[in-house]
Amino acid sequence: MTVECFLKKNVDMTPPAIETENLTKVYPHGFLNLKKRTSLEGLNMQVEEGEIFGFIGPNGAGKSTTIKLLMSLIFPTAGSARILGKPISDIEMHRDIGYLPEQPYFYDYLTATELLDYFARIHDLKAADRKERVPQMLKKVGLETAGKIQLRKYSKGMLQRVGMAQAILHDPKLVILDEPMSGLDPVGRREVRDMILELKRDGKTVMFSTHILGDAEMLCDRVGVIVGGKLRGVGAPEQLVDMKAQGMEILFELAGQSTAPLLAKATRTGDRYRLQVPEQDLYGAIEQLRAAGARILSVSQVRATLEEFFMGLVEADRAQAAAVEVSEK
């Protein structure tokens, strides 16, 4: 066996940061718990080490259920999951995980400094490390001046920042964030985005759930789209929505009137027009527009967005649910 082969074999043996196999969660409900509601159905997914993985889906799709299962806050009805190569039932493995719950709420009688110190003690950090790490984390999330204020006086955005601080306090290998941008103003969202990117630069794996597709598109190496408790697609955002251009868009200016037939298809905003044409017709369209006296400002490819892909899945799911309801009636 060559050295390259040996190394490749061993590199390939590195377990994924997160691996789920047929993970399923069914909740009983109704009178005597006789009815069943499936929150998550047969989830098979892998999050690779060192990547930023976005878990996207509408409200109630199963994102939080998956994260709670991974954190052992709830237990699977079927299937299994492993984190950093260990089964999720192994609580000691939590030393290497940072977790931010959705809409986090902490002991409001504590100050942010006391809360972080408490969690640091839980993580067995030594007194000297705690003394160094706690103010460092508060500074990182922009709360260095609010560390001595009781959490009951914190705004939602400030609590979210404390949540981020406690998630990364112990320098975990994997950070799982449930809706980390929720409740934050644009500045806060930008800071969280920067923090996620910084974690990746530090070699951490980040998995976060969101229903804000722009964030996922901007940050993620790969995304998993979950709708109605089922995983509908996993891959890089550009792979999922198909990189192939759907056409070309020409942005041009035209002063005065023109009778060029192409203008009828263009969208006008003041003196500016946008016109979408198939890729093969691009040059012909440009010539026609120039002949009509237009000044071409830009030409760009038109691609489907993650949002369009996502909405397509959601609508298909709703249509399917409606069809099932009708057939049951």
Next chain:
Amino acid sequence: MKRVGVVALNTFHEAVRDRVLYNLLFFALVMMVASIIAGQISIGIEETVMATLGLSAISLIGLLIAIFIGVGLVSKEMDKRTLYALLAKPVRRWEFLLGKFGGLILTLAVNTAAMGMGLFLALVYVKPTLERGDVTVFVAVYFIWLKLALVVALALLFSCFTTPLLAILFTAGIYIAGLYVQELRDLPVQVMSPGMTVFTKWLSYLLPNFENFNIMAQAAHSRPVPGAFILQNTLYAAVYCAIVLTAAILVFSRRNLK
């Protein structure tokens, strides 16, 4: 076990911040009023009245704390979801439960010890001379604390699988039933069916015997309590708490959080 201590200290911290120990002021007020009344209505038995009133107040205040805060130990954490961030750390569910239990019994220890000392000082104040049997009041306070530890364990167990309101009702119900265990054992066998006899016998051994911990009369009359009895009650409370907490851990370890 270190994490149990960290959780326990935080629970104690919470009680202090939530002003649970302010009840000591109420107790001080009760003792002041009691000493005035005792001085006026009872001639020669002031200390008996004071001891009875004081120990009843310690027991009642402790019971209210043990039941209401005991039930909230887990349910409040689940309702407010403060538990999520904690259980995502390397904390096992049993460590969390034992920590919460430890924190509240520590709070109750501080509380009952402070009230016990207050009662003793009040007795010293109304009594001309001290006798050896006067320290029985401390044993009585210790027994109250043991009883409260048992109540906290029960409250914790019920709050692991039912709503806070039902958990309060169940805990209070078991406490009241536990005061009548001896009566249950003394029921006349002749008037009961054989099945009923077995049932009441088993029930009387299943229920915690809270009357075991009541030595108010001995304390009021400064009668000493044998060491073997103190040891027996301590072991009884420890074993009963261990059984109830084990049940609570078994239930809570399988519980899906909301």
